[in-house]
Amino acid sequence: MSVGIRDVARAAGVSTATVSRALGRGPVSDALREQVEAAVRATGYRPNLSARRLRSQTTRTIGLIVADIRNPFFTAVSRAVEDAAYQAGLRVILCNTDEDAEREAMYLRLMEEERVTGVIFAPTRATAQAMKTGGDFPVVLIDRSGPPGAHDSVVLDNIAASAALVDHLVAQGYGRIGGLFGSTSSTAQERRAGYEAAMARHGLAPVAQACLPNAAAAEEAAARWLAEVGRPEALIVSNGLMLMGAVRAARRLALPIPGALALAGFDNEPWTELLDPGLTVIEQPVAEIGAQAMSLLFDRLKNPDQPVRKVVLSGRPVLRGSTRRG
């Protein structure tokens, strides 16, 4: 059998309480502490975290629930969250929902059963609206937000970001600017709203479409759209995966960028720079988003009753060749 704290105690000639204190931060004389440490080394003792968590009623674990870790945006945010968490001595349970409300519910239930300290969550629109604040743990929303005042959140200033893209395209002389947005997140909706508002401000008619926020769906949608007669001369796309889909569609239809189609989107992924011409995008502060989320979570844990906070970060427009006047 595995070696337990009793074995260490016996080996060190002390009680289990003393071993526990020596390993934790209890008051123990230096002499005994050293004996215990020696006994730990000798026995190869590893504390049982399940037992520890059960007794101490604190799991030091957070849940991180995102749509799909294969989306580089979430990957980058996750990495930032994990680094901050592990640095603070917290474990992370990572879950992929695939934008599916049922899986979201399942994972939220799992988080309750794990008695997690807190959860960082990028919910679909449906779940963000419906999520009861009931759980025993605080929830911080990332990338997407729900009804005002319900949960702490850290999001991009999507309205402004979309507007910046529209403004840029208009400045480059484009008029028939289309928008292709995701259908599942509040973020996509905000980006669409920002696009529509900016278009209206310029006296232009917005033409928006929505599809599932992945490359394949976006490619299909864009290909269909770009084959129409009154097709847009510029396209704004609401995330990195969809942007890739749009590029593929343009290739498929042999539409040179920006010659026949100007293209702009979100997420400054490395490949967007490597393409010729480079893709104009809004860069999201991914590391900052993750770090801020952890920070909000810590604050909430420290002070459960403080007012709900919403951190809004600005995207950075990265202007490249794909939006030059063709």
Next chain:
Amino acid sequence: MSVGIRDVARAAGVSTATVSRALGRGPVSDALREQVEAAVRATGYRPNLSARRLRSQTTRTIGLIVADIRNPFFTAVSRAVEDAAYQAGLRVILCNTDEDAEREAMYLRLMEEERVTGVIFAPTRATAQAMKTGGDFPVVLIDRSGPPGAHDSVVLDNIAASAALVDHLVAQGYGRIGGLFGSTSSTAQERRAGYEAAMARHGLAPVAQACLPNAAAAEEAAARWLAEVGRPEALIVSNGLMLMGAVRAARRLALPIPGALALAGFDNEPWTELLDPGLTVIEQPVAEIGAQAMSLLFDRLKNPDQPVRKVVLSGRPVLRGSTRRG
């Protein structure tokens, strides 16, 4: 306080043992099972997984330790592992080592403390060699392997894959073919060995360099190399991140691909197709790698004493413009 199994038992008018059995797979009469289920719904009971794990001495949790989740190869493999794991009712703890032996050791210790059921691990060369088979859980190595017979593993046929790239380049008429490989993994080493063997077979002189397996390091190394007078006319690069670094370096030095430099690498990431010309790569069966790793782990758990297995998967050469005769 939180509602426990005793509360459910009281609400249902049964003992805690019966509740436990009703929720698990014990023998319980239909009538009582329904009473219990009603009580669970009424009380909003959520079993405490820490307590359950402590008592049942089975965590239903696996560890997944990779170098960096931001590497799309690991992202894809992780996703496959997680899907298989969650489908089997197992949780996954994900850890990033950044190719650092110290963090590897730390996470392995963590896995012991979590009493995980098993671990899937992509170790650095140093750790793969030194890892004692001591842990109480089986370990399956992915992408990288250690000393023969020590651990189950699933890897690519790196020798053959590298050889395929060399053969292709030679067939295209290239002779001065350089190789840029990662410095930390057995995989990079194998790819280098395959490259050198194939070069020798063709009567060509291999010229290999090594650097940290990330984009920035590869860009620096490639840029320095490609600025030399006797620079290679073709380059084989050992993973997707480094391939991106190489592309950047070529751009920086204004070396057209494949005009002044042919380029081939590993990992068929979406962007490698989007570049003009597309990049020739070896596609790795990422989903299969993850699924096979879980499968090996399950088999090992079911039958701890079976002989060590090594699953070797073949890469698929994807020939694109970057290796056309310039």
Next chain:
DNA sequence: AGAACCGCTGAAAACGTTTTCAGTAGGCCC
């Protein structure tokens, strides 16, 4: 009819820690 068994149930004993509670020993103050 009694024995043996089956299907179900509850009381109580684990699981491996941390934490409470009650000491003990020594030092300090009066």
Next chain:
DNA sequence: GGGCCTACTGAAAACGTTTTCAGCGGTTCT
């Protein structure tokens, strides 16, 4: 010298489950 701290220690309780063990009523076998 007694009282009262301070600093440390051990016995035992607690955490919330699952699992063992024994018991029960009823059925089937001999």
